[in-house]
Amino acid sequence: xxxxxxxxxxxxxxxxxxxxxxxxxxxxxxxxxxxxxxxxxxxxxxxxxxxxxxxxxxxxxxxxxxxxxxxxxxxxxxxxxxxxxxxxxxxxxxxxxxxxxxxxxxxxxxxxxxxxxxxxxxxxxxxxxxxxxxxxxxxxxxxxxxxxxxxxxxxxxxxxxxxxxxxxxxxxxxxxxxxxxxxxxxxxxxxxxxxxxxxxxxxxxxxxxxxxxxxxxxxxxxxxxxxxxxxxxxxxxxxxxxxxxxxxxxxxxxxxxxxxxxxxxxxxxxxxxxxxxxxxxxxxxxxxxxxxxxxxxxxxxxxxxxxxxxxxxxxxxxxxxxxxxxxxxxxxxxxxxxxxxxxxxxxxxxxxxxxxxxxxxxxxxxxxxxxxxxxxxxxxxxxxxxxxxxxx
Amino acid sequence: xxxxxxxxxxxxxxxxxxxxxxxxxxxxxxxxxxxxxxxxxxxxxxxxxxxxxxxxxxxxxxxxxxxxxxxxxxxxxxxxxxxxxxxxxxxxxxxxxxxxxxxxxxxxxxxxxxxxxxxxxxxxxxxxxxxxxxxxxxxxxxxxxxxxxxxxxxxxxxxxxxxxxxxxxxxxxxxxxxxxxxxxxxxxxxxxxxxxx
Ligand SMILES: NC(=O)c1ccc[n+]([C@@H]2O[C@H](COP(=O)([O-])OP(=O)(O)OC[C@H]3O[C@@H](n4cnc5c(N)ncnc54)[C@H](O)[C@@H]3O)[C@@H](O)[C@H]2O)c1
Ligand SMILES: [Zn+2]
Ligand SMILES: [Zn+2]
Numbered sequence: 001x002x003x004x005x006x007x008x009x010x011x012x013x014x015x016x017x018x019x020x021x022x023x024x025x026x027x028x029x030x031x032x033x034x035x036x037x038x039x040x041x042x043x044x045x046x047x048x049x050x051x052x053x054x055x056x057x058x059x060x061x062x063x064x065x066x067x068x069x070x071x072x073x074x075x076x077x078x079x080x081x082x083x084x085x086x087x088x089x090x091x092x093x094x095x096x097x098x099x100x101x102x103x104x105x106x107x108x109x110x111x112x113x114x115x116x117x118x119x120x121x122x123x124x125x126x127x128x129x130x131x132x133x134x135x136x137x138x139x140x141x142x143x144x145x146x147x148x149x150x151x152x153x154x155x156x157x158x159x160x161x162x163x164x165x166x167x168x169x170x171x172x173x174x175x176x177x178x179x180x181x182x183x184x185x186x187x188x189x190x191x192x193x194x195x196x197x198x199x200x201x202x203x204x205x206x207x208x209x210x211x212x213x214x215x216x217x218x219x220x221x222x223x224x225x226x227x228x229x230x231x232x233x234x235x236x237x238x239x240x241x242x243x244x245x246x247x248x249x250x251x252x253x254x255x256x257x258x259x260x261x262x263x264x265x266x267x268x269x270x271x272x273x274x275x276x277x278x279x280x281x282x283x284x285x286x287x288x289x290x291x292x293x294x295x296x297x298x299x300x301x302x303x304x305x306x307x308x309x310x311x312x313x314x315x316x317x318x319x320x321x322x323x324x325x326x327x328x329x330x331x332x333x334x335x336x337x338x339x340x341x342x343x344x345x346x347x348x349x350x351x352x353x354x355x356x357x358x359x360x361x362x363x364x365x366x367x368x369x370x371x372x373x374x375x376x377x378x379x380x381x382x383x384x385x386x387x388x389x390x391x392x
Numbered sequence: 393x394x395x396x397x398x399x400x401x402x403x404x405x406x407x408x409x410x411x412x413x414x415x416x417x418x419x420x421x422x423x424x425x426x427x428x429x430x431x432x433x434x435x436x437x438x439x440x441x442x443x444x445x446x447x448x449x450x451x452x453x454x455x456x457x458x459x460x461x462x463x464x465x466x467x468x469x470x471x472x473x474x475x476x477x478x479x480x481x482x483x484x485x486x487x488x489x490x491x492x493x494x495x496x497x498x499x500x501x502x503x504x505x506x507x508x509x510x511x512x513x514x515x516x517x518x519x520x521x522x523x524x525x526x527x528x529x530x531x532x533x534x535x536x537x538x539x540x541x542x543x544x545x546x547x548x549x550x551x552x553x554x555x556x557x558x559x560x561x562x563x564x565x566x567x568x569x570x571x572x573x574x575x576x577x578x579x580x581x582x583x584x585x586x587x588x589x
Contacts, residue, residue, distance in 0.1 A: 018581045024574040091571040093440050093526050108576045109564035135578040145580055
């Protein structure tokens with residue numbers, strides 16, 4: 001089959017590799033019909049994530065048709081499914097609590113040691129996202145082996161377009177969980193840093209959860225425009241002093257809840273990471289941004305901090321004092337995708353959430369390297385690239 | 393509960409977590425394990441399955457190689473004794489007979505290798521109900537004697553190379569098998585899968 005493989009910083013290629021096979025009873029093989037490039041993939045593209053190996057197949061946002069099933073799979077050939085990026089078993093303590101991204105068993109035993117050292121306990125496996133999270137081949141390919149296919153993939157009805165449901169795999173549930181973690185109450189003002197896919201779905205979700213005002217922060221005009229389309233007010237941090245603006249816009253109180261949807265590659269964020277490889281490749285200045293620090297400082301007393309943004313190691317100059325003194329609540333985590341999929345599928349089908357607005361480019365899989373380059377080089381114009389293996 | 397954990401030390405933590413290696417070994421010796429050697433490793437894992445089921449799977453020694461990476465096979469000799477064949481570097485194997493020294497249904501299995509073992513070892517597996525209905529806590533405590541000599545050095549490599557990590561990985565695989573019915577693999581093709589094994 002053809003697949004997008006990683007070879008190093010800014011070096012991804014479409015190559016021919018062996019087709020995946022059923023290896024465990026609960027596996028299924030999916031023929032991919034649509035797969036997206038994620039902001040998280042750019043972290044790999046830029047070489048920020050350690051434990052990558054040459055030839056690794058990328059991609060964790062994908063959907064397709066079931067073409068083969070193991071004896072323990074509940075899927076049937078021919079079904080259309082969207083696959084969550086988190087690989088969870090459904091049988092461990094965390095899965096029983098619907099904390100799927102914390103699944104004990106989704107990550108192969110030998111790969112759990114690194115996370116054990118770094119974080120104290122290992123997290124679930126992820127598709128196409130380094131060997132620390134399992135080393136699973138990802139979905140930017142013609143076919144994928146999907147483990148635990150009886151608890152992960154959600155079956156979508158015929159007649160609904162791929163583009164409408166593809167984002168159930170990651171960014172839609174991530175934006176939704178970000179808003180849920182903000183514990184929005186009626187009358188709330190919610191401030192969201194980052195108008196990428198995650199931030200934009202958080203804007204929509206916060207509105208649906210009853211926020212009175214949403215203030216979206218970014219520096220890309222087109223992305224801010226998309227946020228405005230869903231009712232957000234905006235701050236362009238290149239033109240405006242964000243903290244001051246937030247204080248003025250909220251009558252000197254500060255936002256009731258703040259959401260960091262920027263992450264470790266935040267433009268200019270200073271990351272003091274324990275992982276040497278990241279340290280080595282990080283010579284960013286400290287001035288360009290400080291999304292999570294700024295969010296904590298701006299948040300009103302007794303408010304809530306939600307952090308869907310991904311961090312890998314240690315962060316310097318974290319305002320722990322502000323967090324404590326103001327009595328803030330901080331909630332975060334990789335998304336428990338499986339938990340949110342059914343409800344969000346209904347919301348999409350009922351037209352309550354708009355998903356297709358995000359897609360700026362559709363390309364054949366063969367052009368995936370162009371997709372990465374475009375997404376990397378022009379974030380304003382390129383909001384989301386969807387790859388279609390069947391397209392020519 | 394866990395009487396063998398508590399000897400003269402001032403807390404309730406398991407012996408394998410003691411900062412004093414000798415104390416820990418003494419303590420294990422004070423319990424049901426007859427220490428064969430001076431390297432100690434201990435690990436606990438919580439498995440979201442009933443204790444009887446977890447115990448029964450383990451007690452059937454022949455199935456242990458399914459999740460113990462280094463163990464090639466375990467042959468049953470009789471009710472108490474079994475023969476172990478364990479992988480060593482350079483395609484070699486090491487072997488020993490093992491005898492059950494203590495057994496309490498659903499609670500404990502302790503063993504020790506018999507005379508002439510390539511790698512003298514002993515240990516115990518304890519099974520307890522996890523609090524809060526979370527299934528079963530399985531604790532493995534293993535004492536072994538890394539062999540000397542040239543071949544010994546090779547052999548020691550597999551045992552000394554982070555034996556705690558090996559135990560941890562084996563227990564994780566055991567947990568996966570009990571909780572999910574399979575052992576997670578990231579391989580894409582059967583060929584990759586077999587290369588990993
Ligand atoms: N928790 C999860 O499970 C999960 C899932 C998916 C993605 N993520 C993470 O969420 C984050 C966002 O993902 P995305 O796909 O939307 O990424 P993205 O790169 O497309 O968007 C990030 C946006 O943040 C903006 N930004 C940069 N610095 C800023 C600052 N100082 N203030 C305000 N905005 C700033 C950028 O201009 C960009 O528009 C990433 O860290 C990603 O890894 C987390
Ligand atoms: Zn993603
Ligand atoms: Zn699980």
